[in-house]
Amino acid sequence: MNSENTTIYDIASEVGVSIATVSRVLRGETNVSPATREKVQQAIDRRNYRPSSIARWLTSKTTHSLGIILPKLLNPHYAMIFTGAQEEARRLGYTMSLFPWASLDTDAYNPATMLIERRLDGLIVCVEYLPPDHDELVHEALRTLRRFMPVVLIGCVPPWYDFPAVANNNAAMMRSIVAYLTAMGHEKIAFIGGVQEDKDPHRRDIGYEEGLQDARLPYTASYRVYGKGTPEAGKAALEEMLGSLKRDYWPTAIIALNDLVAMGCLETARKHGISVPGQMSVIGCDDLFCAPYLFPSLTSVNTHQQQTGARAVQLLISGEQRRESVEWELVERASCAPFNSEKGES
Amino acid sequence: MNSENTTIYDIASEVGVSIATVSRVLRGETNVSPATREKVQQAIDRRNYRPSSIARWLTSKTTHSLGIILPKLLNPHYAMIFTGAQEEARRLGYTMSLFPWASLDTDAYNPATMLIERRLDGLIVCVEYLPPDHDELVHEALRTLRRFMPVVLIGCVPPWYDFPAVANNNAAMMRSIVAYLTAMGHEKIAFIGGVQEDKDPHRRDIGYEEGLQDARLPYTASYRVYGKGTPEAGKAALEEMLGSLKRDYWPTAIIALNDLVAMGCLETARKHGISVPGQMSVIGCDDLFCAPYLFPSLTSVNTHQQQTGARAVQLLISGEQRRESVEWELVERASCAPFNSEKGES
């Protein structure tokens, strides 16, 4: 392909100048006479010549290309992060490629090798809810990688990862969600989702427990169900919880790990004839595009994922070695309402 | 960065062999004595050496990197296509980078220049519902691009685009959806969404009209509302339709351009107290992950987007110049039901 494989030599000889001059025109340097510039430019246009960035990179030792590693793009949460990162990268003149998690922890080939060989100018890694058995592997891979390129982390970054990062403090966020619910009079508040053995102290369920303490509410093991962050998991988890509890003890508010889990919870509630928010409030997290269109529309927390992605790119390029966090805000919709003990069962 | 900027020369001199020998070890060639191979490999491991693909590319004239251009990743439909393409690319040893539409039609810089300079081995472009005023621009950009790299198209590809493509025949699909609804007794069937002036004969609304003809139903202009493919647009469009029609003439079935539009329609129906599917059936398209969790769960059409993306990559790499289409299948859920003329208004 690229049959018109024109090089800088072709242009130079066509015009009758040296390649150095063509290079100068190409990069808009000023020390070229207007007449020469004009002739060269015409030849470039005539031949449809585009300089090879490959060759350029070899000289300049920089590729202006970044990488990002995400668990999966099918979850809109990650798609938003990716979009934010990609757009910011482009704005700054960089290209963004997506690499799957396998690049890091399960590649038969030496992990991360492909990333290094590509001579990326930087890498963003979204570490979220790492299964405990992956933690050490991933951490090791990251340490290797950073010897070759700047690495910025996104997500729920364990404090013992000494990397620049854009990490929302999920714990603080959850804590305030609990406060939001207790202020509404809820006392039986459940939390659904998340990895059980995750060691990260900032994870969402830690905040849940802190929130309960703030409100002097007891932590009840049956109100805490672990599971993957999918709709199916949320559905099954709430199902299980309701099944194991007498009706009087059913929670009046559910905090879901994220909106996907919340979707599953809404489904289960519907199936059991529990009215939301009449008998049970449900709150999600991430504020996915579909949250307003669920029934009832889902109260959630906007975690500004696009901004997170963009900020990570900025840190990557500026080289700042900081760990920062992004604002979040509660988006009130119909799925949460004050607890009303008078209300009868429907 | 990359402080350990080791090159093939470093390894060669460390071991005391020529760079050619190191290169042979690197690429696993057999004509190296076991002893030498061992020594070289040890030096490589010791120095943590990773050959630069940049230099390799310069020689080999191939970058093993592909590009994909999508309207926007925030729409899960495109995220699925991207995921399918990305995974297949990786499986085949290629990298996949995302480029925004702007690369093609609005770049201040010469469109597509960045793509060409990067010397991609191929490009996938998702052309869907091109606004008519963009069609010529995009077509022109694509023609330029294909002179430099193989291009495969995805989506609703107009027949006058002479490119290899993976295009579902949206018209045929829609036609059968209409058949599905008429078989259920619906006669007042509306279609919501899409670009009005799109010239493509395979677009979804053409199939809608064909379907009506099949069933000997009249085409009613008021049942056809144009609009963007978003939930908001769907909401507003149905709103407008209901507002302009006497209650007796309200459609009993809505075909939405896609699931996003369908989400908006469900919302409007809910707001007007129209029960779905009791008084009005709604069918979407694309079968997004949230379709089962809407209320009522949304009947939709699975268009196998991941497979579409994967197939496009295969065409790209194999170089086959064919235009093919991917299967689709109706996924029946709760939002469509037979029309029952006896049923009273709620």
Next chain:
DNA sequence: ATGTATAATGTAAGCGCTTCCATTCAGATC
């Protein structure tokens, strides 16, 4: 002992750019 095939390794010329340094040539200065 000589010749020949085979395996192992080295040499060097690219690949298409950037960039430092050298050269040329006006025009200005004395």
Next chain:
DNA sequence: GATCTGAATGGAAGCGCTTACATTATACAT
């Protein structure tokens, strides 16, 4: 008219690999 200056341009050495070809060493046949 000789010298100097600075703008415009060219020469050539990389950048880090691959690879065709050349060279050397080894083994075996004659």
